[in-house]
Amino acid sequence: MTRQVRQRKQRGRSLVGETYEVxxxxxxxxxHCVARHDGRVLFVRHTLPGERVLARVSEGEEGSRFLRADAVEVLEASPDRVEPPCPFAGPGRCGGCDFQHVALPAQRRLKSAVVAEQLHRLAGLDVDVEVQPVPGDQDGLRWRTRVQLVTDRSGRIGxxxxxxxxxxxxxxxRIARPDARVLVDGHPVEGAGVAVAESVRGHDFEVDPAGFWQVHPGAPEALVDAVLRFLAPRPGERCLDLYAGVGLFSVFLAxxxxxxxxxxxxxxxRxxxxxxxxxxxxxxxxxxxxGSVDRDLAEDPGEPVDLVVLDPPREGAxxxxxxxxxxxxxxxxxYVACDPAALARDVAIFAEHGYAMTRLEAFDLFPMTHHVxxxxxLRNSR
Structure with a gap:
């Protein structure tokens, strides 16, 4: 039987390369930031709220619900705009950093606004959010302890x-530490298959060189501190640590x-x-x-527990x-969240079952990027 390949329906003339003043x-x-041109929404990178720019379309057609664009010329600049410290940042260049053109305090204000907006829109909560810095970077640079590079067909690394x-x-x-562990196409340059040791609060953790570990040096301490303060675990309590990784939170709960x-x-x-x-x-x-967390929980008898740490992947729990x-x-x-939209959606589900979000802290673990x-x-309010 011949397999039918579904072609994406062309909505209209491509607008890629069109430039609009917005x-x-x-x-x-x-x-990115939101702009409008002739009633159509543009998601524009390399800009700031309040600026007037020339935005060049990078994705979209005449019938698209929205367009993606890059600010290729700044006509009226925000006072928060700075010269990017990285020469590879900017339209058409490396896509790793979103906010190299933004002063560091303003980056954190932007992230605070995004977290607050997502919680309001998706969970119906009005929350004051302040994204906090953590020790371990140099004015937002030289913090990544692991860098994942890729190669193209000619063997160029980037x-x-x-x-x-x-x-x-x-x-x-520029956001990598000089001693960062380097992975190329997912493989460690050195020490393949050999566990490395990470130390947090006097505990050593075995970690695979290509496995997950927080990449900001201040992240493990900041997150462990917040989790322990929030949960205040007591002797004799029963705990679940879901999406536990190598057991960072489990060790301190134990x-x-x-x-x-x-x-x-x-x-x-594995x-x-x-x-x-x-x-x-x-x-x-x-x-x-x-085991898969959803399958593991479904197959478990479901005995009562006192405390849960939930640290899901980007799509949420x-x-x-x-x-x-x-x-x-x-x-x-x-709930430890790397995506505010997923956090807000899950918080709304918890609320349906009587669990209210009573505290929130946000950390700038990824300076120069939009990530937070x-x-x-979450406490049982019933």
Whole structure:
């Protein structure tokens, strides 16, 4: 049988390359700002709210609901605009950083606005948000402890353009530390297959060189501190650590609840789960399980727990996982979120089941980019 290939319907004439003069509106989730031209929405990168720019369309057609564009000329600049410290940043260049052209305090204000807007729009909450810096970067630079580079067909090493597979040759990533571990096409340049050690608050963690670990040196301490402050774990309590990675939060929960308590870490990635088991082996009441979180929770009898740490991937935990957590009746949930939209959607689901967000802290773990990390506390209000 011949397989039919569905072609994307052409909406109209391509507008790529068209240039419009626009007044720039508010920041939006994703590293761009919102502008309008002849009634059509443009998502414009490399600009700031309040600026007047020439925006060149990078994606879109006449029938598109919105267009993507780059600010290629600034006609009226924001006072928060600065000269990008990286020569590879800008329209048509490396797509790794969104805010190189923005003063660092203003970057954090933009991220605060995005988190607040997402919580208002998707969860119906009005929250004052302040994105906090953490130690370990140099004015927003030289913080990445791991850099993932790619190669093109000719063997050039660099980073991708924004929303493209095209490689921009980069000889010095300005947000990377000089001693950063380098991966090329997903493979460590050195030490392939050999676990490395990371230390947080006196605990050492085995981590695969190509596996997940927070890339800002100040991130693990900041996140552990927020989770422990929010949950205030007590001796004897029962804990779940979901999407646990190598067990960063599990180790500190196990420390806090002691031998009369319990901690179960659930992680889907095989190597990370193995490292979590190794990192937890000194705690008699702690264990690591490998498996998809939603499937693991659904197959588990669902015995009650006191505390949950939820640190899902960018798409969030989603309804099935949230409802399995609620079924276990924890007194508190610490939600560690790398995407404010996913956080807001999940917070709304928790609210349906009587769990209200009572605290929120946000951290600038990814300076020069639009990314932001949040820790939210959810409590059973019924």
């Amino acid at each position: 007044e720039v509106g508010p920041v939006a989730h994703g590293g 980073l991708h353009k924004h929303r493209s597979h095209q490689v921009v040759a980069v000889d010095d990533c 420390d806090a609840v002691g031998p009369t308590g319990s901690v179960v870490a659930v992680e889907g990635e 190597v990370a789960a193995e490292h979590a088991a190794s990192n937890l082996e000194v705690f008699p009441g702690a264990a690591a399980r490998r 989603k309804r099935t996982v949230v409802e399995e957590i609620v079924r276990r009746g924890p007194r508190a949930v610490a 990390e949040c820790v939210a506390l």
